[in-house]
Amino acid sequence: MAWCYRCGTCDTTWGWMTKEDANGVRARHREQRHDGGAPGQEEFTSDAQSATDNPIALLITGALFTFGALAWIWQQITGT
């Protein structure tokens, strides 16, 4: 998962990086440009928008759905 830091007050955006690096960039920027304070319009965002970013979660969801569908089909065939 990548993180992005943006300071809206300075209208400056840094690229995607690890959370540790983004934290470092934010701390450094606050120190250099805002005397260590937090700017009012800063954004700290991750690129995790949906489950598709997590293949394992997607796999588990798909497996459960497939199992449910197979169980339903089996019930239709056996008539139970």
Ligand SMILES: [Zn+2]
């Ligand atoms: Zn700033």
